[in-house]
Amino acid sequence: MSQEHQTEVERTMAELNFFDAVKRALREEMANDDRVMCIGEDIRSHGGPYGTTKGLMELYGEKRVIDTPIIESAFFDAAVGLSLMGWRPVVDLMAADFITLCVDQVIHGASHYPFMFDVQIPLTIRGPIGGGLRFTASQEKSLEAMIANFPGLIIVYPSSALDAYGLLKSAIRSNDPCIVFEHKLLYFYSVSDEFPEDEFTIPLGEAAVKRTGTDLTIVSWGWPVRESVKAAEVLSETEGIEVEVVDLRTLRPMDRATILESVKKTNRAMVVTEAHRFGSMGAEVAATIQEFGFDDLDAPVARLGAPEYPIPFSAPIQDAYLMTADKILQTIKELLV
């Protein structure tokens, strides 16, 4: 991957791609708090599958960057144990899909213990998520809904370098267990933003309006936010339709106010996700809009999501599976034109 060969020295502080943004957040938070540590597979010399933890051991020592064998079940448990002993582990998942191997620790440990035992679990889990790289279903699925159902967890899913940086820092500083999904295409296409030189954070639980509009509200997160904005630009130019794009950024807790405020203005809503529609976060958003913003709606809330089969390998069938600006565009035309 090309960004692995770029260094921070070569670029100005003004612009950082997604990869460097995550890396900068990790470095700063490890510098800010000596209880922050990283644990996972191949994170020391290799830096994890996308290189984000590369160099951390040299900077902060072997104690704070710990390589494990392929033992997700045990090292996730261990991260819960470390949290209970006052560490702030950042657990590196090689692929977000592997959370299935440690969902017990996330649910019965991280999400339950604070409630049951009056403790804090200041744990952050980072996992590369989503499709587009032809890794197929065991490494490209969207499984945010699976854990979003459990109170006690905070679920973060940025769509830009700036958000990834600010939200990861907030997650690491949070005393609640946070799961941060990083969409792999954000790495792959080296998505960049202008960065201020000073440190900053973005509060957990606050959505962002990524494009303003008056005719329809799209609620989305992760890579599909970018596809939504792309579709909105085309619709603006070709049809004069102005679409507002709300990026949830944090899935749980969900920023209901920002969603409802937008729908109040546009009177139409569509949820756009890479995940399946059935039993999804998209369903949660749609239900929320209908429950609390029913009077503002001129039409039922539309939902776009993945077809009901696992994400496949081959380019044409994978592309047909993924959420694209074109799909969004066509759907909005059908709804509004």
Next chain:
Amino acid sequence: MAISKETKTRPASDGAEFLRPSEQLTDDQLVDLYRDIHLIRRFSERQVEEFESGRMPGGLHPGHGHEAISAAVPRAVRPSDYLNGTHRSQNGILALRGVSFRRLWAEVFGRETGINGGRRGVDLMGTFEDDIRVWAHNPVLGHNAGIATGAALALQLDERDEVIVCLIGDGASVCGTVWEACFFAGIRKLPIVYAVENNMVAYTTRFEDMSPIENISDRASAFGFPGQLVDGNDALAVLDAVHTAAERARRGEGPTLLELKTYRFVGHFIGDPQVYRTREEVSEARKSDPLHLFEALLRDRGLLDDAAVTNIHHENLERIDAGLAEAMLDPFPNPADALSRTYRSGTYPMGYSS
């Protein structure tokens, strides 16, 4: 398959020196150990009585037969060391680490004053309070070992002097997480003792039907640390073995896998028809009842007689029932307070309430 009667404590597989703190116990300390074994048995019996009366909510998994382990483990280590029991040993260990019977009973009966505020319930309770250090049992079996291994990693990273003793049931002992944790602890020489309470049956599955080898302790060789077979009905043997393993861990020499062979005299749950074993097998095992074995030992040594035994039994029951009486007057938790416990780090814009 051999049950505990035939089990002889075997030296650790690495041949390291076996410490015997049991030989230094004073007469009073020996009587205290008996008192504790009985206290734990009686507490468990009282829970069964309350459960059978229909007053007690939830489920109950008594540990009759495990008391030598519950009583000896806290004695084998320092008060500052960490312990993590199983659903059968946890209640007793909590009591011996100084949690009052009022707080324990209050949890059993779902009261606000319970050790977990009535949110966890009997035989899953535990606490991360720093002056008790008896970590809660995780009922998804095997995960105790992983969480305790994380604690051991923290102790190592912080260069602390304490160790953690993680008790594991024989049922949980086959879980992948346990062996993943053992790999990790072996690689890093973590200050942890894995101690399997092997009571020969997991729920309704007999040990020989889930383990291809006779002794769990033999599995340790795969992880590069010693394994040791211990008669789990012999409180003094448990004391010595756990102490030896804990001191080894404290010296930085890494984990030990202890197999404490014992027997569960009662069903997995109250009302378990126990079709997986015969009455004869249970009667035979009861001949090695850790409470009776230890009582006989102390009678032989002239440390106990009928009057002393009666007195201890009476005092223990009084302690237990005094706590019960107090707990039953305690209030139930207020549902309105529950929501505020979900998150720790302040208020987020939306999202908790629905």
